[in-house]
Every structure is written in C-alpha cells, then in structure tokens.
Amino acid sequence: MGAGPTPGRITQTSSATRGAIGESTLRPDGTLKVTGEFAYSSDLWHEDMLWGFTLRSPYAHAEIRSIDTAEALAVPGVHAVMTHDDLPAATHYGLEIHDQPVLAEGRVRYHGEAVAIVAADHPETARRAAARIKVVYAELPPVVDEATATAPDAPVLHPGRADHHASHVPHPNIVHRQPVRRGDVVAARARADVVVRRDYEVGMQDQAFLGPESGLAVPAEDGGVDLYIATQWLHVDRDQLAPVLGLPADKVRLTLSGVGGAFGAREDLSMQAHACLLALRTGRPVKIVYNRYESFFGHVHRHPAKLTYEHGATRDGQLLYVQCRIVLDGGAYASSSPAVVGNAASLAIGPYVVDNVDVEAIALYSNNPPCGAMRGFGAVQACFAYEAQMDAVAQELGLDPVEFRQRNAMSQGAVMPTGQVVDSPAPVAELLRRVKAMPMPPERPGVPPDGVWGRLAADRSTDVRALPGGLSNTTHGEGVVRGVGYAVGIKNVGFSEGFDDYSTARIRLEVINGEPVALVHTAMAEVGQGGVTVHAQIARTELGVGQVTIHPADTQVGSAGSTSASRQTYMTGGAVKHTCEAVREEVLRRGRERFGSCHPAWATAGLLLEGGKVVTDGGEVIGDLAEIVGDEPVELELEFRHRPTEPFDLETGQGFGHVQYSFCAHRAVVEVDIELGLVKVIELAAAQDVGKALNPLSVVGQIQGGSTQGLGLAVMEEIVVSEGARVRNPSFTDYLIPTILDTPTIPVDVLELADDNAPYGLRGVGEAPTLSSTPAVVAAVRAATGLPLKRVPIRPEHLTGC
Amino acid sequence: MRVNFTVNGRPQQADDVWEGESLLYVLRERMGLPGSKNACEQGECGSCTVRLDGAPVCACLVAAGQAEGREVVTVEGLAEFAERRGAAASGGATIASGGTEQTSGTGLDEARRRQPRPGGSAPLAPVQQAFIDAGAVQCGFCTPGLLVAADELLERHPDPSDADIREALSGNLCRCTGYEKILDAVRLAAARTREEG
Numbered sequence: 001m002g003a004g005p006t007p008g009r010i011t012q013t014s015s016a017t018r019g020a021i022g023e024s025t026l027r028p029d030g031t032l033k034v035t036g037e038f039a040y041s042s043d044l045w046h047e048d049m050l051w052g053f054t055l056r057s058p059y060a061h062a063e064i065r066s067i068d069t070a071e072a073l074a075v076p077g078v079h080a081v082m083t084h085d086d087l088p089a090a091t092h093y094g095l096e097i098h099d100q101p102v103l104a105e106g107r108v109r110y111h112g113e114a115v116a117i118v119a120a121d122h123p124e125t126a127r128r129a130a131a132r133i134k135v136v137y138a139e140l141p142p143v144v145d146e147a148t149a150t151a152p153d154a155p156v157l158h159p160g161r162a163d164h165h166a167s168h169v170p171h172p173n174i175v176h177r178q179p180v181r182r183g184d185v186v187a188a189r190a191r192a193d194v195v196v197r198r199d200y201e202v203g204m205q206d207q208a209f210l211g212p213e214s215g216l217a218v219p220a221e222d223g224g225v226d227l228y229i230a231t232q233w234l235h236v237d238r239d240q241l242a243p244v245l246g247l248p249a250d251k252v253r254l255t256l257s258g259v260g261g262a263f264g265a266r267e268d269l270s271m272q273a274h275a276c277l278l279a280l281r282t283g284r285p286v287k288i289v290y291n292r293y294e295s296f297f298g299h300v301h302r303h304p305a306k307l308t309y310e311h312g313a314t315r316d317g318q319l320l321y322v323q324c325r326i327v328l329d330g331g332a333y334a335s336s337s338p339a340v341v342g343n344a345a346s347l348a349i350g351p352y353v354v355d356n357v358d359v360e361a362i363a364l365y366s367n368n369p370p371c372g373a374m375r376g377f378g379a380v381q382a383c384f385a386y387e388a389q390m391d392a393v394a395q396e397l398g399l400d401p402v403e404f405r406q407r408n409a410m411s412q413g414a415v416m417p418t419g420q421v422v423d424s425p426a427p428v429a430e431l432l433r434r435v436k437a438m439p440m441p442p443e444r445p446g447v448p449p450d451g452v453w454g455r456l457a458a459d460r461s462t463d464v465r466a467l468p469g470g471l472s473n474t475t476h477g478e479g480v481v482r483g484v485g486y487a488v489g490i491k492n493v494g495f496s497e498g499f500d501d502y503s504t505a506r507i508r509l510e511v512i513n514g515e516p517v518a519l520v521h522t523a524m525a526e527v528g529q530g531g532v533t534v535h536a537q538i539a540r541t542e543l544g545v546g547q548v549t550i551h552p553a554d555t556q557v558g559s560a561g562s563t564s565a566s567r568q569t570y571m572t573g574g575a576v577k578h579t580c581e582a583v584r585e586e587v588l589r590r591g592r593e594r595f596g597s598c599h600p601a602w603a604t605a606g607l608l609l610e611g612g613k614v615v616t617d618g619g620e621v622i623g624d625l626a627e628i629v630g631d632e633p634v635e636l637e638l639e640f641r642h643r644p645t646e647p648f649d650l651e652t653g654q655g656f657g658h659v660q661y662s663f664c665a666h667r668a669v670v671e672v673d674i675e676l677g678l679v680k681v682i683e684l685a686a687a688q689d690v691g692k693a694l695n696p697l698s699v700v701g702q703i704q705g706g707s708t709q710g711l712g713l714a715v716m717e718e719i720v721v722s723e724g725a726r727v728r729n730p731s732f733t734d735y736l737i738p739t740i741l742d743t744p745t746i747p748v749d750v751l752e753l754a755d756d757n758a759p760y761g762l763r764g765v766g767e768a769p770t771l772s773s774t775p776a777v778v779a780a781v782r783a784a785t786g787l788p789l790k791r792v793p794i795r796p797e798h799l800t801g802c
Numbered sequence: 803m804r805v806n807f808t809v810n811g812r813p814q815q816a817d818d819v820w821e822g823e824s825l826l827y828v829l830r831e832r833m834g835l836p837g838s839k840n841a842c843e844q845g846e847c848g849s850c851t852v853r854l855d856g857a858p859v860c861a862c863l864v865a866a867g868q869a870e871g872r873e874v875v876t877v878e879g880l881a882e883f884a885e886r887r888g889a890a891a892s893g894g895a896t897i898a899s900g901g902t903e904q905t906s907g908t909g910l911d912e913a914r915r916r917q918p919r920p921g922g923s924a925p926l927a928p929v930q931q932a933f934i935d936a937g938a939v940q941c942g943f944c945t946p947g948l949l950v951a952a953d954e955l956l957e958r959h960p961d962p963s964d965a966d967i968r969e970a971l972s973g974n975l976c977r978c979t980g981y982e983k984i985l986d987a988v989r990l991a992a993a994r995t996r997e998e999g
Contacts, residue, residue: 024937026934026935026937027934027939029942030933030934030939030942031926031934033939033942033945034877034926034930034931034933034934034939034942034945034946034949035837035877035878035880035881035926035930036835036836036837036838036876036877036878036946037837037878038942039836040836040839040943042836042839042840043830043836045831045834045836122820124820124822207977208977209941209943209977210839210841210847210849210941210943210944210975210976210977211839211841211941211943212840212841258942259941260839260841260941260942260943261940261941261943261977261978262941263977289840291840291842291843292841292842292843292844292846292847463965465965465968465969466965471969527941528940528941528942528943528978529940530940697937698937700937700983701937701940701978701979701980701983704979704980704981704982704983705940705977705978705979705980706980707980708979708980708981709977731842731844731846732841732842732844732846732847732975733844733846737975737977738981739972739973739974739975740967740968740971740972740974740976740981740984740985741968741969741972743980743981743982745982746980746982
C-alpha cells in the first residue's frame with residue numbers, strides 16, 4: 001500500500017444484506033446513498049488539499065504559437081501552473097492508440113482541448129489564475145465531416161500515424177475501416193421485388209452522467225501517488241497514467257471512489273493525469289471537479305453517424321440483401337473508435353437472417369469533439385437505420401412491420417453476416433410477439449379505436465400534463481395524433497475481436513464471531529449498475545454463507561476489466577463465481593481430510609455449502625463451515641475468461657468476433673402535436689431476454705434506464721456543434737435529457753433463456769434496451785405523422801416542416 | 803464574510819466565505835455536508851435540492867449570504883426532520899420548517915471529519931426507506947435531491963397522483979433509472995405514511 005495519507009472520506013465498504021442469486025436483493029450501498037453519506041469522487045476532501053483547474057482551447061483547430069504562464073503563477077494562492085513543456089514523461093495517452101495529448105502540444109484539435117492546468121488553494125483562485133494564462137493561437141480550418149476529412153487538400157490531423165490501423169485505412173484521417181461481406185449482393189439485387197434505399201443521420205449524444213468528472217490525487221511518501229477516482233476501469237487508467245507520470249505501475253495506486261453514473265463516458269481518462277501531475281508537482285493532495293460546462297468537454301460522446309442503407313426483399317417478405325455504409329465521426333482523437341467501427345459493421349444488419357450482405361463502416365478523425373464509448377457502442381446508430389428500413393420495406397410490401405420482422409428474425413443457429421453461428425437462444429420473433437401482446441395504454445377520449453392516424457378532438461377534460469407541451473398548456477388535444485411503433489435490436493456482450501477479456505476476483509472465507517463470512521475483493525467499478533449487489537448474491541449462493549462483505553475496488557487486486565459492454569455481471573460475476581467454487585473445493589478438501597473418516601458422504605461428489613453447513617445433495621448436513629475454516633481463512637485470487645473470440649477479417653469481416661449476443665424489443669406509443677411539432681411518449685414497453693436474471697429488480701431498472709436514454713436520443717438529446725466545430729450547448733439548460741415528465745411508463749417483460757456458455761446462463765443486460773427504444777419512438781412518430789423522419793433527434797421543425 | 807444559519811436543526815457559522823460562494827459550496831466544502839450534490843451547479847438538475855425555510859431550492863443558485871439567519875435542511879438531516887415532523891403531527895407540538903431545536907453547533911472540523919455512521923443506526927425517513935426498497939437508487943447521485951423534493955411533496959400532498967409526482971419531481975434529473983422506480987418509491991412512501999398516520 002502507499003504511504004500517503006488517506007482522504008477524509010472513503011467510499012463504500014458495503015455491509016451485507018441477505019439474498020442469493022435470482023432474488024431482488026437490495027443494494028448494499030443503498031442506505032449510504034439515501035442519507036447523503038456515500039462518498040462520490042466529487043465529495044472527497046483532504047485537510048491539506050489544493051484545487052486543480054484546466055484551461056481549455058476556445059478553438060477547434062488551431063496552432064499554438066505561445067503560452068505565457070507568468071501572470072497566472074503570480075496570483076496569490078496559486079501553487080503550480082503546468083503546460084505541455086512541464087510534463088515529466090510520456091506526453092500522450094489513449095485506450096488503444098496513444099494519440100491524446102496530456103496537454104496540447106503545438107496544436108489543438110478540438111474545442112475544449114486541455115492546454116494548461118493550475119493548482120490553487122480555492123477553486124475560484126484556480127479559475128481566475130487560469131484566465132490569466134496567455135495563449136496565442138492561430139486558427140486553422142477545421143475538418144468537420146467526411147468530405148473535408150478526405151478532400152485532396154485536407155489537413156492531416158495526425159501526421160505520421162504509426163498505429164496498427166494506419167496501414168489499411170484509405171486515408172490518414174480515417175481511424176479505422178471495417179467491411180463485412182457475405183454472399184452476392186449484385187445477384188440478389190437482380191432478384192429483389194422491392195428495393196428501399198435511404199440515408200439516415202444520428203446526432204451526437206452525450207452520456208450526461210450526473211456525477212461530474214472528479215477525483216483526488218494524493219502524493220505518497222514513496223514517490224508514488226494514490227488516486228481516488230470515479231472511473232469504469234481502474235487498471236486501464238493506471239496503465240495509461242504510469243507512463244505519463246514517469247512512475248512504475250506499482251507506484252500508481254487507484255481506489256474507486258463513488259461513481260455518479262458512467263454510460264461509457266468514464267472509459268477514457270479525463271482529469272486523472274492532470275490531478276496526479278499537479279499533486280506530484282506540488283507535493284500536496286489535489287482535487288479536481290469539473291462543473292457541468294467543463295464536463296461536456298471533458299469526456300467523449302456517442303459517435304454521430306451518417307448511414308446509407310439499401311434493403312432488397314421478395315414480394316412475400318423475405319430479405320434478400322442489405323448493402324450499407326456507416327460513417328461515424330470519431331472527432332479529434334481515436335479513443336475507442338476502432339472498436340465502435342467493429343461493432344457498427346458486424347451488427348449493421350440487425351437481428352435478421354440475410355444471406356447477402358455488403359457493409360462498410362468507417363470512423364473519421366475530425367476537429368469535432370472526440371467520440372468514444374457510450375451505452376450501445378456503435379450498435380445504436382446502426383439500429384436506428386436498419387429498423388427504419390425494416391418499416392420502410394414492410395410498407396412497400398404492404399406487410400405489418402412486426403410480421404415482416406418476424407419473418408426475417410434470426411433464431412438460435414442463424415449465421416451472422418460475419419459468418420459467426422449464433423449458438424445460444426436468439427428469441428427475436430418471440431420478443432416482438434411479447435412486446436406486441438402487452439396491453440395498450442388506455443385511449444384518451446377522442447382517440448379512435450385503432451389509435452393510429454387519428455386526429456383527437458379537443459377535450460378540455462384532459463389533464464394537460466399528459467399532453468404534448470404539458471403544463472405549457474399548448475393544446476387540449478386539438479392537433480394531437482397518436483402513433484405506435486416497434487423495433488428490435490442486437491448487441492454484443494463483452495469485449496470482442498480477439499481481445500483478452502478477463503476479470504479477477506479475490507475471495508476470502510473466514511470465521512468472524514463464530515460465523516463464516518466471505519470477503520469479495522475485485523477491481524470492478526460499481527457505477528450504479530448494481531454489481532456490488534450481485535457479487536454478494538453470488539458469494540452467498542456459492543459459499544452458503546449469510547454474511548458477505550464487498551471490499552472497496554482498487555488496484556491492489558487483479559484487473560476486472562471495464563464496467564462496459566454489458567460485461568461485468570458476466571465477467572466479474574463470473575470471476576466471483578469461479579473463485580468461490582475454488583474456495584468451496586478447498587473447504588471440502590479440508591473437510592474430507594479432517595472429517596472424511598467420520599461420515600461416508602464426504603467421499604461422494606455433489607456436496608454443497610448451504611446455510612453455513614456442508615450438505616449432501618440429499619440435504620444431509622455433514623459438516624459445519626465455521627468449524628472447517630476455523631482460524632485458517634481460505635483466500636484465493638483467480639482470473640476468469642470468456643471463451644476466446646477472433647478479429648474480423650479486414651476485407652471480408654468474417655470471424656467469430658463476439659462472445660455473446662443480447663436482444664431487446666420495444667413498442668412505443670406516442671402523441672404528436674402536429675401543429676407545434678411536440679412529441680409526448682405515452683408508453684414505452686420493452687421485452688428483453690436476459691438469460692438469467694440474477695437480480696430481477698436491478699435487471700428491470702437497467703432496462704428502464706436504458707430505454708429512457710434511447711428515448712432521449714429519439715426526441716431531444718444532441719450536442720450541437722456549430723460551424724467552426726464549436727460546441728454550442730454544453731449545459732443542462734441546452735443539452736436536454738429526459739425528465740420525469742418526458743419519460744412514460746415503461747412496462748418490462750423479462751425472458752430468461754439460458755446461454756449455456758455463460759455463468760448461470762446469464763446474458764448482459766445494460767446496453768440492449770438503449771438500441772431499440774430510439775427507432776421504436778421514431779417509428780411511432782412516423783406512424784402518427786406520416787413523415788419519413790430520417791434523423792434523430794427529431795426536432796419540432798422536422799414535424800412542422802418550418 | 804461570516805454566515806450564520808441553521809443547518810439540520812443546528813446553528814452553524816461559516817467564516818471567510820467569499821461573496822460569490824453558493825450555499826451549495828458552503829454546505830459541501832465548509833460544513834462537511836456533501837450529501838447535496840453538484841451535478842450541474844446551474845439550477846437545472848435538482849441534485850442539490852435543499853429546504854430553505856421549508857421551501858425546496860437548488861442550493862447552487864442560492865448565494866451563501868442569502869442563507870444568513872435562515873434554516874436549511876439537507877438530505878443529511880432528512881430522517882431527523884421527518885421524525886420531528888411525525889412527532890409534531892402526533893403530539894401536537896409545533897415545529898418550524900427547519901426545526902428550532904437549539905443545540906451546540908457542530909464545529910467545522912468535527913463536521914468535516916464525520917465518518918459515515920455504521921449502517922443505518924438512525925431510522926430513515928419513509929421516503930428514504932422507500933427509495934431503497936423500490937430499487938429507485940442506482941448510481942444514487944440524483945437521490946439526495948430527489949429525496950428532499952419528494953419529502954416536501956409528501957408533506958404538502960400526502961396522497962399525490964402520478965401526475966402530481968411527475969410535476970413535483972420534474973426539476974430533478976435522473977440518468978440511470980428511467981424514473982419508473984422513483985415513482986414506485988414515492989407511491990410506496992405515501993402509502994406507508996398513510997398507513998402509519
């Protein structure tokens with residue numbers, strides 16, 4: 001452990017609550033969170049601490065001619081000012097490609113890029129000092145889209161690229177390109193009775209987690225640093241930080257602090273390096289907390305996308321081919337764009353069986369804000385387009401859109417466009433059936449029975465709060481039409497394309513006050529998803545103990561991988577299960593050794609740990625856990641891996657790239673005020689297969705939360721980037737996320753079809769609902785208005801034609 | 803400047819407060835009460851909702867000086883506040899919105915060093931318990947503000963309709979839950995309070 005002092009508040013040592021897997025056990029951190037005592041990263045405090053602040057570029061693309069920090073350093077209360085010239089070691093970092101400068105060097109590539117950092121005794125002092133840093137910029141023309149990125153005279157944003165994608169991309173301003181080709185699209189097109197080709201666009205969505213980027217870096221006496229931080233993956237942060245700080249990895253110790261949501265935005269470093277650099281420079285603990293404005297510049301966003309899709313089908317409703325091109329704007333730095341491209345390409349067709357496929361997905365380097373991970377990760381953009389296409393083809397064929405989807409739905413044994421056989425349940429048609437079978441929300445007076453295309457009569461008895469426009473009192477029902485839309489999506493679970501995806505768990509079984517207690521230590525980032533609850537449930541189930549303590553997550557145990565890709569229950573849950581099984585074997589070995597001669601059942605297989613006892617599969621108690629463990633605790637740390645995947649072929653996209661697939665379907669019911677262009681989502685019903693619900697309450701919460709983020713993308717959420725590639729709306733005043741008034745009832749139907757390859761048969765839950773809710777809402781708005789609506793978010797002017 | 807005010811029923815004073823500091827900053831950084839959250843600091847998300855002389859406000863929009871001589875209730879004092887309200891309702895004693903109990907104030911250093919109490923030693927307010935039981939807490943960052951707002955709603959309106967709940971909580975953003983379980987929690991708290999009352 002580090003020699004540094006600990007901060008005044010430490011987050012989340014969880015006490016046990018009861019409950020095995022399959023039960024809706026309550027959160028162990030719930031009490032701390034409802035009393036305000038749970039220490040989030042922005043709550044950390046140290047008696048000796050300084051506040052850090054970051055000076056950011058006002059330009060999207062500019063040469064830095066000079067930086068003068070003298071005036072800032074002279075401000076009373078300022079302890080350090082650092083620029084690129086003050087960096088002690090590596091100057092760049094990145095998740096996959098080290099192209100992100102710690103502090104800008106000679107050039108800025110996006111609006112809000114970090115240029116200098118200040119440490120002072122009060123946050124306002126730091127802010128005022130930063131304003132006195134004199135930076136001379138020479139603005140350069142920005143790269144803002146595919147045309148400007150690949151034009152003959154386009155400025156190359158990262159000259160001299162040496163990353164492993166550089167050799168196969170058609171232009172240096174393209175981060176990565178992934179085609180997926182299967183069958184013969186040209187021949188299939190000749191046989192098609194119906195062809196639908198359309199362009200789509202997805203705006204830039206923000207994760208908008210509520211807890212701002214923040215953390216506390218404490219310099220340690222051994223020359224290292226202890227960082228208390230809200231992140232999604234402690235070890236990958238450490239591995240990027242150590243070279244930047246010029247320290248060996250074991251002197252960069254990270255402890256997870258309370259995380260106020262993540263949704264992908266905490267995969268990349270934000271203030272981690274800056275706080276550590278300032279702490280090491282000043283010898284004082286340094287806390288950095290972004291405000292909301294800065295948060296919009298401090299993390300990557302969801303890739304905005306332009307998509308072109310062509311679907312061909314026979315008259316009887318069989319999809320013959322799909323050809324599509326997906327252009328993702330990755331912004332100034334690579335972040336996780338290559339993996340997002342892989343997902344968009346491999347999942348581009350959706351959960352349908354199509355024999356002939358020609359896909360190309362690319363991500364651009366541009367001077368727009370950097371984009372990377374966000375819930376749904378490349379599958380969201382594709383799902384919006386392919387589901388719009390499914391509706392359009394169904395309409396051309398005169399088929400019911402759900403029926404058309406079901407005719408083409410994949411099921412277990414289907415072959416993906418990547419050639420991968422789907423070898424676990426894929427209940428796509430069933431999920432659509434279930435979501436369609438849910439009772440419809442009640443009609444309001446004046447709505448015709450079919451609900452679709454019905455113009456409502458003005459009705460003053462209606463509560464205006466239930467109408468589009470709400471308390472703005474813009475309508476009493478006149479001009480309001482109702483529509484219903486459906487969508488379904490497919491998402492991969494876990495890290496793909498040959499990544500060595502693993503997690504680690506350390507389990508200690510000991511006797512405290514005569515009772516066996518399990519201590520679960522992992523580096524899993526609890527970001528709100530409920531992993532800590534599930535880990536205790538797993539340990540209780542596998543070890544038959546009542547008391548489980550969850551150790552704070554830190555880098556003193558092996559990596560858990562990222563809390564992303566819907567993988568933590570599978571991976572770290574799997575690691576806890578795997579390690580508990582080994583602990584159980586050790587307990588049984590000890591039991592056999594000591595008591596084997598006392599009872600013949602010790603020699604048999606199938607012994608269980610239940611209620612603190614060793615029992616036979618017939619239920620006979622043959623040993624006592626506390627007695628067997630005694631004063632010699634059993635402690636093991638083991639890694640768990642999912643089955644290996646392989647990279648996609650760079651030209652054909654063929655390969656066993658994904659470990660597991662997850663499916664969710666939605667039905668949206670909306671009302672639209674067609675005169676004002678206002679949308680009210682009346683109900684958003686979801687059906688999802690989760691394999692096995694380890695905690696049903698949490699599972700439903702994840703599905704409802706994910707659905708709401710998809711709703712946000714459909715009707716309100718977008719980071720607006722103006723000409724000059726500047727962010728126009730970095731605030732919760734102007735970047736709108738759904739409020740409780742914007743969010744309808746979300747009934748959820750959970751299906752549990754086990755995946756035999758996964759722990760307990762479970763299937764990752766968190767991301768799939770974010771995919772299909774967006775196209776379902778848009779389909780409902782199309783049904784209500786008859787408008788084509790090829791872009792999200794839908795804005796009022798798209799509906800009124802103004 | 804010096805600010806004197808009552809926080810969770812106890813008189814407090816904060817020294818060396820810069821004129822531009824918000825009530826939120828003073829509570830979080832000077833009083834050692836970080837329960838009120840700093841998600842947007844511009845009055846849009848409701849995460850810092852506290853009661854100021856009984857009225858729910860965004861503490862980030864209140865200048866610290868405006869709190870002079872007034873009573874503040876934060877999420878840290880919600881359980882005690884609800885308990886006193888319950889006692890007043892059943893016993894007929896009167897309480898001011900922020901409570902008027904006079905005790906010796908908690909020193910700043912003491913407040914800052916306060917460690918989380920061992921699991922649930924004091925009873926929770928009904929709305930706090932309901933948020934846990936209904937699964938309305940995920941990351942929890944919105945939770946303190948929602949609890950203060952929901953508790954104020956239930957004080958004012960013990961049997962709210964869903965539309966009432968939505969209206970009352972429309973200034974509190976939550977990014978994790980989709981709000982459904984928050985509605986469940988407020989309904990649950992209302993029902994339990996009615997049963998007990």
